[in-house]
Amino acid sequence: MSNLLNDLKNADIGKVLENEPLSKHTTIRIGGPAEILIEPSNSEMLTKALEIIKTYGTKWRAIGRGSNLLVADKGIEGVVIKLGSGMDEMEIDGDVITVGGGYSIIKLATLISKRGLSGLEFSSGIPGSVGGAVYMNAGAHGSDMSKIVKKALVLFEDGTLEWLTNEELEFSYRTSVLQEKRPGICIQVVLQLQEGEKEDIVAVMQKNKDYRRDTQPWNFPCAGSIFRNPLPNYAGQLVEDAGLKGHRIGGAQVSDMHGNFIVNAGGASAQDVFDLIEFVKTKVFEKYGITMETEVEIIGSK
Numbered sequence: 001m002s003n004l005l006n007d008l009k010n011a012d013i014g015k016v017l018e019n020e021p022l023s024k025h026t027t028i029r030i031g032g033p034a035e036i037l038i039e040p041s042n043s044e045m046l047t048k049a050l051e052i053i054k055t056y057g058t059k060w061r062a063i064g065r066g067s068n069l070l071v072a073d074k075g076i077e078g079v080v081i082k083l084g085s086g087m088d089e090m091e092i093d094g095d096v097i098t099v100g101g102g103y104s105i106i107k108l109a110t111l112i113s114k115r116g117l118s119g120l121e122f123s124s125g126i127p128g129s130v131g132g133a134v135y136m137n138a139g140a141h142g143s144d145m146s147k148i149v150k151k152a153l154v155l156f157e158d159g160t161l162e163w164l165t166n167e168e169l170e171f172s173y174r175t176s177v178l179q180e181k182r183p184g185i186c187i188q189v190v191l192q193l194q195e196g197e198k199e200d201i202v203a204v205m206q207k208n209k210d211y212r213r214d215t216q217p218w219n220f221p222c223a224g225s226i227f228r229n230p231l232p233n234y235a236g237q238l239v240e241d242a243g244l245k246g247h248r249i250g251g252a253q254v255s256d257m258h259g260n261f262i263v264n265a266g267g268a269s270a271q272d273v274f275d276l277i278e279f280v281k282t283k284v285f286e287k288y289g290i291t292m293e294t295e296v297e298i299i300g301s302k
């Protein structure tokens with residue numbers, strides 16, 4: 001690993017950190033170290049870094065803003081590639097936006113709402129990156145990324161770059177082709193928005209934000225919804241009806257405000273959260289016979 005570390009450092013590809021605690025890079029503030037974490041300064045550096053990593057045959061994975069991740073306490077072997085500043089260029093051309101995969105989706109939604117561009121109001125309060133939002137087909141309030149993505153530029157493991165159209169991204173409920181069928185790093189996205197009335201757009205954004213503040217635990221670190229909704233049921237409702245709101249294991253607690261959120265109530269380990277997830281799944285299954293699947297992505301060596 002030390003040769004790879006040196007090669008990455010010498011290649012001048014942006015930030016290169018060793019044994020970097022991932023608790024610093026996840027919104028739930030939990031997670032052991034990445035053996036190596038890099039933050040490329042642009043897409044050329046990202047491509048170069050991937051080439052170097054491949055020559056060593058070392059495992060790697062991309063992350064964005066860590067808002068849908070639960071990283072094990074033992075951390076992650078290999079290289080974590082963080083898409084953040086450097087991968088966040090943005091260009092507006094009328095109602096079409098070309099934006100880097102590392103751009104904050106909240107920042108983008110706020111910025112374009114002030115320009116009278118509509119389509120991203122749903123994302124007000126989703127603390128992810130544009131690339132992570134494409135990967136997850138992030139959504140809320142009856143809309144999601146599939147409604148506005150025209151195409152996405154993806155870097156595949158073999159070093160090829162390809163524009164995938166909206167159809168080729170195969171969006172569905174909280175999923176896209178990038179998750180299993182065609183894994184790759186989304187480095188740029190073209191969004192088709194619509195011109196609208198600035199005041200109306202800003203008002204919808206505010207309404208969505210207020211709704212979150214009233215219903216979600218904004219005052220504790222968390223990773224968003226823990227479970228996928230087992231439609232037609234809602235995970236949060238099942239957890240609440242099973243009497244599990246507020247249930248705590250170690251520092252992890254089912255939020256008092258929303259049954260589908262587990263918060264880091266103070267000093268929680270990933271193991272506390274894993275145990276609480278299993279507890280909730282068991283109780284919901286016992287009561288309703290419904291098997292709940294996690295929406296939050298669990299990564300690292302358990």
Ligand SMILES: Cc1cc2nc3c(=O)[nH]c(=O)nc-3n(C[C@H](O)[C@H](O)[C@H](O)COP(=O)(O)OP(=O)(O)OC[C@H]3O[C@@H](n4cnc5c(N)ncnc54)[C@H](O)[C@@H]3O)c2cc1C
Pocket residue numbers: 027061062063064065066067068069083101102125126127128129130131132133134135136137138139140174178184185186187222223224225297
């Ligand atoms: C308070 C809170 C509220 C939330 N509300 C919502 C909501 O309403 N709706 C919703 O859908 N989600 C919600 N989320 C979850 C989360 O914000 C989204 O899933 C978001 O899209 C994740 O983006 P990220 O950049 O943080 O990805 P990360 O958490 O960093 O990574 C998640 C997955 O995406 C992959 N990924 C990240 N970036 C890229 C990239 N550039 N290319 C390819 N793969 C990539 C990673 O490999 C990983 O597998 C919420 C989270 C929080 C903390």
